[in-house]
Amino acid sequence: MGKKGVLLVNLGTPDSPEVSDVRTYLDEFLMDERVIDINAFKRTLLVKGIIVPFRSPKTSKLYKEIWDENGSPLLYFSKIQVAMVQEKLGGEYHVELAMRYQNPSIASALDKLKAAMVESIQVIPLFPQYASASTGSVIQKVMELVGKWQTIPPISFINSFHDNELMIDTFAQNAEKYQPESYDQILFSFHGLPERQLKKCDHSGQHCLKKNDCCATLTDVNKFCYSAQCHDTARLIAKRLNIPAEKYSVCFQSRLGKEPWVQPYTSEVLKELAEKGKKRLLVFCPAFVADCLETLYEVSVEYHEEFRALGGEEVQLVASLNDDPKFIEALVAMVKN
Ligand SMILES: C=CC1=C(C)c2cc3[nH]c(cc4nc(cc5[nH]c(cc1n2)c(C)c5CCC(=O)O)C(CCC(=O)O)=C4C)c(C)c3C=C
Numbered sequence: 608m609g610k611k612g613v614l615l616v617n618l619g620t621p622d623s624p625e626v627s628d629v630r631t632y633l634d635e636f637l638m639d640e641r642v643i644d645i646n647a648f649k650r651t652l653l654v655k656g657i658i659v660p661f662r663s664p665k666t667s668k669l670y671k672e673i674w675d676e677n678g679s680p681l682l683y684f685s686k687i688q689v690a691m692v693q694e695k696l697g698g699e700y701h702v703e704l705a706m707r708y709q710n711p712s713i714a715s716a717l718d719k720l721k722a723a724m725v726e727s728i729q730v731i732p733l734f735p736q737y738a739s740a741s742t743g744s745v746i747q748k749v750m751e752l753v754g755k756w757q758t759i760p761p762i763s764f765i766n767s768f769h770d771n772e773l774m775i776d777t778f779a780q781n782a783e784k785y786q787p788e789s790y791d792q793i794l795f796s797f798h799g800l801p802e803r804q805l806k807k808c809d810h811s812g813q814h815c816l817k818k819n820d821c822c823a824t825l826t827d828v829n830k831f832c833y834s835a836q837c838h839d840t841a842r843l844i845a846k847r848l849n850i851p852a853e854k855y856s857v858c859f860q861s862r863l864g865k866e867p868w869v870q871p872y873t874s875e876v877l878k879e880l881a882e883k884g885k886k887r888l889l890v891f892c893p894a895f896v897a898d899c900l901e902t903l904y905e906v907s908v909e910y911h912e913e914f915r916a917l918g919g920e921e922v923q924l925v926a927s928l929n930d931d932p933k934f935i936e937a938l939v940a941m942v943k944n
């Protein structure tokens with residue numbers, strides 16, 4: 608019998624923090640039709656003519672702030688995650704890492720699995736909550752590439768794992784060392800998405816952003832809604848830590864452009880909390896399974912400074928899942944089940 612192939616895929620990061628590599632990365636990322644989901648002509652003008660030229664130098668500076676001797680934290684922890692999963696799964700499995708954008712590419716990882724003559728491929732996009740721009744894009748890319756093979760092996764995809772118990776437990780344990788009860792408010796700050804993409808993902812066409820509080824609970828109609836899954840992840844972590852509903856807020860960060868994104872925005876929530884006299888905030892970022900620019904810079908530096916300028920004292924980030932053995936156990940269980 609051949610080995611069972613496993614492909615773990617995260618978003619991707621530039622090859623280096625230099626402007627030229629950041630430009631190449633942003634170009635590939637933002638030209639993805641699932642990320643900037645407008646017609647190809649407008650997308651090309653917007654991305655290649657405006658966003659990439661203006662954003663690359665700024666984003667390069669930010670990457671330089673988080674880049675250390677191990678390189679990009681996202682790639683560094685992704686490699687460790689894959690090595691740990693491989694070790695736990697043993698010789699029956701062949702585990703590869705890929706990034707949706709830049710390196711190691713999905714094409715190169717699939718080539719390695721093909722060369723190893725695996726008998727099947729299981730793909731786990733490393734995004735707990737389903738979004739077309741993240742999970743959907745990974746699945747589409749893998750299907751495009753494997754779809755061209757003469758022999759298409761049995762292939763399966765994990766679509767989301769927002770309520771995975773071991774993952775919820777890892778976030779909760781990471782928070783325990785900060786004594787969450789000693790903070791004025793707990794924030795669950797998820798990566799944002801354009802509202803348009805939420806509506807497009809609603810195949811019923813009647814739920815998302817059509818009803819009040821449409822994402823507050825997860826039902827059969829909205830079970831794949833990014834925002835509804837985010838709210839559910841937050842609820843489960845809060846429940847595990849006995850945090851009452853009034854003591855936590857769900858919010859969305861990293862908005863790009865002027866059109867409406869999923870709300871409330873993290874910046875607005877920081878303002879409201881500062882106005883209410885809250886001083887110390889503990890922040891989870893449960894859309895990410897590894898520390899990255901959005902956690903290490905946007906939350907730990909930008910939001911921290913923003914909150915202090917508003918009269919607050921502290922924004923403390925809860926570490927991401929990174930190389931936590933419990934999260935590795937979660938990934939191993941997903942593969943085996
Ligand atoms: C949780 C998964 C992610 C979703 C969904 C997502 C959607 C999304 N992102 C952008 C634009 C940018 N995101 C950037 C960085 C970034 N995004 C994610 C994850 C998701 N994005 C991660 C893990 C990272 C950090 C990568 C790293 O190297 O550390 C960036 C680059 C940084 C910057 O210039 O601000 C952009 C741009 C859009 C438009 C979008 C959905 C439409």
Ligand SMILES: [Fe+2]
Pocket residue numbers: 798861
């Ligand atoms: Fe993003």
Ligand SMILES: [Fe+2]
Pocket residue numbers: 805814815816821822829832833834835
């Ligand atoms: Fe929704």
